[in-house]
Amino acid sequence: MTEPLIFEYSVPGRRGVELPEPDVPETPLPEGFQRADLPLPEVSEVDVVRHFLRLSQMNYGVDKGFYPLGSCTMKYNPKINEEMARLPGFAHLHPYQDPETVQGALALMYHLQEFLKEIGGFAAVSLQPAAGSQGELAGILMIRAYHRDRGEGKKRIKMLIPDSAHGTNPASSAMAGLQVVNIPSDRRGNIDLDALRKECDETVAGLMITNPNTLGLFDENLLEAIDLVHRCGGLIYGDGANMNALMGICKPGAMGFDVMHYNLHKTFSTPHGGGGPGAGPIGASERLAPYLPGPIVAIDRERTVRPDEPFYTFVWPERSIGRVRAFHGHFGVFVRAYTYIRMHGPRLREVSEAAVLNANYLLARLRGIYPVPYDRLCKHEFVIMGKIPGTPIRALDISKRLMDYGFHPPTNYFPLIVPEALMIEPTETESKATLDAFAEAMRRIAEEAREDPERLQQAPHTTPVRRLDEARAARSLVLRYAPAPAPQPASEPR
Numbered sequence: 001m002t003e004p005l006i007f008e009y010s011v012p013g014r015r016g017v018e019l020p021e022p023d024v025p026e027t028p029l030p031e032g033f034q035r036a037d038l039p040l041p042e043v044s045e046v047d048v049v050r051h052f053l054r055l056s057q058m059n060y061g062v063d064k065g066f067y068p069l070g071s072c073t074m075k076y077n078p079k080i081n082e083e084m085a086r087l088p089g090f091a092h093l094h095p096y097q098d099p100e101t102v103q104g105a106l107a108l109m110y111h112l113q114e115f116l117k118e119i120g121g122f123a124a125v126s127l128q129p130a131a132g133s134q135g136e137l138a139g140i141l142m143i144r145a146y147h148r149d150r151g152e153g154k155k156r157i158k159m160l161i162p163d164s165a166h167g168t169n170p171a172s173s174a175m176a177g178l179q180v181v182n183i184p185s186d187r188r189g190n191i192d193l194d195a196l197r198k199e200c201d202e203t204v205a206g207l208m209i210t211n212p213n214t215l216g217l218f219d220e221n222l223l224e225a226i227d228l229v230h231r232c233g234g235l236i237y238g239d240g241a242n243m244n245a246l247m248g249i250c251k252p253g254a255m256g257f258d259v260m261h262y263n264l265h266k267t268f269s270t271p272h273g274g275g276g277p278g279a280g281p282i283g284a285s286e287r288l289a290p291y292l293p294g295p296i297v298a299i300d301r302e303r304t305v306r307p308d309e310p311f312y313t314f315v316w317p318e319r320s321i322g323r324v325r326a327f328h329g330h331f332g333v334f335v336r337a338y339t340y341i342r343m344h345g346p347r348l349r350e351v352s353e354a355a356v357l358n359a360n361y362l363l364a365r366l367r368g369i370y371p372v373p374y375d376r377l378c379k380h381e382f383v384i385m386g387k388i389p390g391t392p393i394r395a396l397d398i399s400k401r402l403m404d405y406g407f408h409p410p411t412n413y414f415p416l417i418v419p420e421a422l423m424i425e426p427t428e429t430e431s432k433a434t435l436d437a438f439a440e441a442m443r444r445i446a447e448e449a450r451e452d453p454e455r456l457q458q459a460p461h462t463t464p465v466r467r468l469d470e471a472r473a474a475r476s477l478v479l480r481y482a483p484a485p486a487p488q489p490a491s492e493p494r
Ligand SMILES: *Cc1c(COP(=O)(O)O)cnc(C)c1O
Pocket: 071, 072, 131, 132, 133, 134, 166, 168, 210, 239, 241, 242, 263, 278, 280
């Protein structure tokens, strides 16, 4: 990093604010609170503003450019969501307030539950889980509780998971104490029904399926797979992080899913990653609804605050697995997701249609330049191989070079079943011009791979930091300023 850091602007005696003369007597700090030496930078207001603006510009975000990070759904987050979340009546609530004083907030949560029920086709929804992966854990604990109530808790210990599932799926199942059984995919990228059939017995707790799967494909064997597992007494967990492809088109609840999480921070446009916390509400079918984590919001018919207006209150599902989070979930995220759904209204389906169209358009433009391992109509994302025949170029080199062209790289090396995988999710919020520019960059990179492979292997060339040691960059972060000479990262992870 060549830019000066804030400490390097420091000039003795320079200041950003001028404090008025104190109008109270000075009191010395107690012993032990004083430091002889406190080396803070002495800078003006404009130095500080420029320092932080420069730092922010070194970062890459969805407000800065195209961010086709597969499976993460980095769509644009409309600013009206932020305006609504900042309304004082929402922003200044306290979780211990009496329900009578927060009827507006409870109404919003109630209606969000109702919208999600409708979108997913479920009997009930709990907004509690704080992320998709926490929704998974909660859903699997519900499945376990269900089997336990039927006297089969000890026997049903297997969770069947296709190899095209998201990585959190096996992790959540193992964390909930189940044995993970890997089910291979067939040649078209669907769950292999013969392999599934072999595992279907009285020890199955359930099937955990990501649909569309991480290849971006809608599983053509889905209904048959669900039926097989139901017939052996197992339940179906749906990973609904990819609802961006399905909204208004099909309902997982109607297809036989028993429990599913939504990712509000993906499908419903609330910021995530460095930008904010998420939320992973879960929907449940009739038989699993009593086990949902609580509390959830319901209408109390016996009470009113204002005539003709329902009274909203917290209730506990009958056989709830309990709380999975302090208080009531990420309320600020609920406001943003609710706003997003209301802004689209009955046209929410167009979001999914455009997401699928954009992905297929980009796939069509890249086909013939990069190998496509499972080449059929995709949903919201697709996977290509980051290989150029006859060159040493790998997926990583292509991703790094994309940064020089001003784009965030796609997801690399996932799913694991595709060598040199590049998983691309353009989302619906990008214009044809952006998709064309990205496709053109990918085409030029393929050309460069043949003409000047070293240039790719050393990329990126134009970013604030060059190519990093991926493992050390994540494990040996240097988070504190130290004066030059530049600090050497510790070799041991901290
Ligand atoms: C993102 C994602 C998850 C995990 O969600 P988090 O909110 O990041 O915990 C699970 N499954 C799929 C398919 C995903 O894309």
